[in-house]
Amino acid sequence: MKYLSLAPGAVVLDGTVGGGGHAESILERTAPNGILIGLDVDQDALNASRRRLKVHGDRVHLIQTSFRKLDRALDEVGIHRLDAVLLDLGVSSHQLDSGQRGFRFSESESEATPLDMRMNPEQGQTAADLLNRASATELQGWFQNYGELPGSRRLAKAITESRESSPLKTNADLLRLIREAGIGRGRHHHPATLVFQALRIAVNDELGALEEGLEAARTRLKPGGRLVVLSYHSLEDRIVKHTFRRAAKGCVCPPKQPICTCGKMPSLRVLTRRPETPDALEIESNPRARSVRLRVAESIEEVRPS
Known part of the structure; x- marks a missing residue:
């Protein structure tokens, strides 16, 4: 949770809400009036989240959709900018246990x-x-x-x-x-x-969804907003790493071109030079987290959605 840099009143999107574990911690840290938008393609997971988060009332918006469609989901609930986005990739414990x-x-x-x-x-x-x-x-x-x-x-x-x-x-x-x-x-x-x-x-189509979801999340963050991604294998982590690096670089002109003509500006600052990994104690308490890689980026300019 520390990487999300949450404050009371923050508006946060959990793109893989699952059973609501992360969402519950987010709501506690953004109380009393923070907003949580939780997305998941799995209706069973959303039902579990709805039961778990019921106590938080209208601070919670749960929507059955993929995080690749987060633009549409945010428009549906009338929210334009986010203070943080969390994407916990891979299969949830709920799905593994089913x-x-x-x-x-x-x-x-x-x-x-x-x-x-x-x-x-x-x-x-x-x-x-x-x-x-x-x-x-x-x-x-x-x-x-x-x-x-x-x-x-x-x-x-x-x-x-x-x-x-x-x-x-x-x-x-x-x-x-x-x-x-x-x-x-x-x-x-x-x-x-x-x-x-x-x-x-x-x-x-997990890798296609990840590429689309990262781009959509980047354009919806407020300046200073955090994008936190937990991946579980090298293919996911590679996409996150390269997406963050491209957004941090901005310019896409050929390296030998002396003057930038593309006009693209950096939109993210990468906060994790290398991915964070769990320590022995974390692995002991949650063996499924053994392969997790965590990367964090911060929005540095306001980018309007296309």
């Missing part, structure tokens, strides 16, 4: 769950849909680009051959193919971790 969402995998056949992986279970294609319809080239690209998976081509081939006789339906079906294709032998973590990450990113 057995039928398909975000987890288990070697036990008795714990097999549908290959869904949608953040919003009411919209879009499931992981099973993608696995059973995508070409081998598409599958290989997802596994390489989103999972950085050795053996991506081999696994894509195994999937397209297997589905001709038996479509993939559960996480157990996918785990069987990963084993049979010999993916990840000798690696220090389960090879399915990278496969499931790649599929989840593809199903939810």
